Amino acid sequence: MKLYDCQMAPNPRRARIFIAEKGLDVPRQEVNIMEGENLGEDYLRVNRWGMLPSLELDDGTVIAEAPCIFGYIEALHPVPNLLGNDPKESAMIQAWERFAEMSGMQSIGEFFRNQTPALKDRAVPGYKGVPLIPELVERAKKRAAYFYDQIEKRLGESEYLGSGRFTAADITALCAIDFGNAVGLGIPEGNENTRRWYKAVSERPSAAA
Amino acid sequence: MKLYDCQMAPNPRRARIFIAEKGLDVPRQEVNIMEGENLGEDYLRVNRWGMLPSLELDDGTVIAEAPCIFGYIEALHPVPNLLGNDPKESAMIQAWERFAEMSGMQSIGEFFRNQTPALKDRAVPGYKGVPLIPELVERAKKRAAYFYDQIEKRLGESEYLGSGRFTAADITALCAIDFGNAVGLGIPEGNENTRRWYKAVSERPSAAA
Structure with a gap:
């Protein structure tokens, strides 16, 4: 296996943390998103959508x-189980993992991309020709x-986001929030449940991935 | 089980078709999105995100x-299997199902919402207070x-979208495209692979769901 990765980007980090939690060691190849390497011919042959991360299997899939x-x-x-031990738990974890992406990661990405001159023709991930819309910020x-x-409300009811234990939902939320921290959309003041959770998940060794 | 549904909305239809393909009969409760019933107190007690569909289990989950x-x-x-028979097939189906949602359903939804006066304060699904951005159209x-x-390229390589057979990826793509048909963003002229596939999936009895 090989992971196509981009060290500074939040979505590849989701895969890196997941792999670290599993105790696996997967070789990585860096693809520079800011320089547009993900939209170059070589990488589009790996992943037609020009998106990261991608996991290449030994058979080429x-x-x-x-x-x-x-x-x-x-x-x-x-x-360790990260996606649920039964159909009901799996559905809850998936729903919160998805929420962390669609509501957290996507909004923070939109905030960042639509005010970043280096991405002026790349407001939507994966292809060119889409101008920025400053109102989207x-x-x-x-x-x-x-x-x-x-997530503040949820973390007042549950120790972790998707379930009572650390799961993939926490990974995606952590990656979204650290992306937010990097671009000026971090955890609001007073969100103490989220801060308690953030400290716990950030202290896991996998968070360094 | 009970499905919270909205007959005219494309995302609940994904669940209805999936249920029909499984040959199940699940009672439904209609929630009127255009009138904002999904953002009312009663439905927010069912689904905190105000989104449809939701599946309520007999234990209340x-x-x-x-x-x-x-x-x-x-x-x-x-x-019948709709999500993959092995980890590799499951991953491919999930990736295309996700693409149909994130690239198809989301863009068509953005096109529709940002030019629909009835949704003027609801440009993002699930809550109020987000104005339309006409540039997003x-x-x-x-x-x-x-x-x-x-999807035209993909359907030139593969009979169905996620795999060589009908799966959940086809369900989401069909729902996105029929939403596109309804709002004026249907299959482009000349996309013959997509038309061949669209005819086949639309003729399945489940498409009436």
């Missing part, structure tokens, strides 16, 4: 997208505020 | 989000064009 990589690795390496702030409000 | 409902139902009713057209281009 490429698995695109962090949640799909999660599912594949969990099936092959079920311990404000919308993204509202969406991120909603994300933070929702 | 609520499973939110179409892909999570897919996973739950597949675990309980594995035949143009961006959404580009994103939808990319979606159609990618």
